[in-house]
Amino acid sequence: MLQALNSTSSSSFSKLFASRSTLLCFFQLSISSNSKKMEEHRTPSAVQANLDSRSGRKSASLSKSSLNTKVGQSSSLSPIQRCRSPQSVESQRMQSSPKRAIGASPEKHPGSESEGPFDICIPANKGGVKLKKSFLESNREKRKKLESPAGQHLRPGMVLLKKFLDHMDQVKIVKKCRELGIGSGGFYRPGYRDGAKLHLQMMCLGKDWSPESRSYDKSRSFDGAVPPEIPEEFRKLVDRALNDSHEYTKNVEEIPNMSPDICIVNFYSNSGRLGLHQDRDESEESLKKGLPVVSFSIGDSAEFLYSDARDVDMPEKVMLESGDVLIFGGHSRHIFHGVPGIKPNTGPEILVDERTKLRPGRLNLTFRKY
Ligand SMILES: O=C(O)CCC(=O)C(=O)O
Numbered sequence: 001m002l003q004a005l006n007s008t009s010s011s012s013f014s015k016l017f018a019s020r021s022t023l024l025c026f027f028q029l030s031i032s033s034n035s036k037k038m039e040e041h042r043t044p045s046a047v048q049a050n051l052d053s054r055s056g057r058k059s060a061s062l063s064k065s066s067l068n069t070k071v072g073q074s075s076s077l078s079p080i081q082r083c084r085s086p087q088s089v090e091s092q093r094m095q096s097s098p099k100r101a102i103g104a105s106p107e108k109h110p111g112s113e114s115e116g117p118f119d120i121c122i123p124a125n126k127g128g129v130k131l132k133k134s135f136l137e138s139n140r141e142k143r144k145k146l147e148s149p150a151g152q153h154l155r156p157g158m159v160l161l162k163k164f165l166d167h168m169d170q171v172k173i174v175k176k177c178r179e180l181g182i183g184s185g186g187f188y189r190p191g192y193r194d195g196a197k198l199h200l201q202m203m204c205l206g207k208d209w210s211p212e213s214r215s216y217d218k219s220r221s222f223d224g225a226v227p228p229e230i231p232e233e234f235r236k237l238v239d240r241a242l243n244d245s246h247e248y249t250k251n252v253e254e255i256p257n258m259s260p261d262i263c264i265v266n267f268y269s270n271s272g273r274l275g276l277h278q279d280r281d282e283s284e285e286s287l288k289k290g291l292p293v294v295s296f297s298i299g300d301s302a303e304f305l306y307s308d309a310r311d312v313d314m315p316e317k318v319m320l321e322s323g324d325v326l327i328f329g330g331h332s333r334h335i336f337h338g339v340p341g342i343k344p345n346t347g348p349e350i351l352v353d354e355r356t357k358l359r360p361g362r363l364n365l366t367f368r369k370y
């Protein structure tokens with residue numbers, strides 16, 4: 001469903017954005033070298049829905065921590081031009097500038113659809129990559145852990161719990177996702193309505209969410225597979241994260257409690273990415289209540305961009321590292337967010353060594369209530 005346009009800009013942010021939308025209607029993200037404004041094309045109903053949902057909200061203030069800076073302060077983010085496009089607009093765009101359409105250049109992912117479900121770990125019989133970290137690197141990791149504050153209140157309704165998942169939790173999550181991911185209903189590389197592919201592998205738990213139809217269902221339309229249940233141990237972690245988040249909010253109502261019935265598991269290889277989007281395909285009731293999205297990051301680090309409005313020039317950004325849990329609900333439930341890229345070889349060694357053998361990349365689990 002999504003597409004993004006490449007940039008010819010010399011900016012450091014000229015990397016392609018693949019934009020995936022869990023919106024009622026989707027959009028594509030493009031980066032323009034000559035425009036300072038984000039631009040959007042969407043259906044009138046979507047425009048209305050979006051205006052309705054965002055009316056009356058103010059821009060949030062910024063945290064000044066090193067992990068949470070205005071994008072423009074530390075890097076020269078190029079202006080972003082974003083288009084959620086009906087298919088016709090999309091096709092025209094691809095025809096007029098084929099080289100700039102992300103979906104036009106299929107990305108090579110290991111484990112494509114034809115090979116069966118994607119395996120996020122390197123199978124035992126394949127020697128695989130062993131990325132041993134240097135002693136210095138390992139020490140740096142330990143120091144970082146000690147220095148990192150336990151939680152950050154990023155803006156109303158949005159809390160980041162640093163290193164919330166310990167190494168053993170992370171190993172268990174990887175192993176469980178691997179086991180489920182190679183079975184029925186496991187990982188696949190999803191596509192959008194116009195045929196463009198997302199730059200990640202995805203698996204749903206509890207319910208299916210399709211980027212193509214932008215809807216939830218009991219089973220997957222393309223193969224009829226019923227998604228595996230959300231494991232109980234995952235639910236417990238979500239519960240604990242939500243409880244802990246209240247230590248950092250003004251009051252408990254700021255992030256309402258939520259019992260997930262869907263988990264979207266994404267695996268990003270080193271070239272994976274996800275364009276700015278809103279998570280808005282959940283039920284009206286869930287969205288109205290601001291029931292939070294609880295997001296686990298495991299493996300390599302990634303920058304997470306977020307902004308309150310679609311037409312903002314400079315989204316804020318925060319680094320998501322292995323073990324971090326990001327929660328956005330309440331007033332932040334409708335934030336635009338995306339992952340512009342993965343930082344290779346930044347995950348904990350225990351995930352990539354013989355014990356776990358996670359492929360290079362990043363695993364992300366977002367829990368929501370439909
Ligand atoms: O990978 C992430 O941190 C974000 C994932 C996300 O936004 C989504 O799956 O909707």
Ligand SMILES: [Fe+2]
Nearest residue numbers: 022278279337
């Ligand atoms: Fe999302």
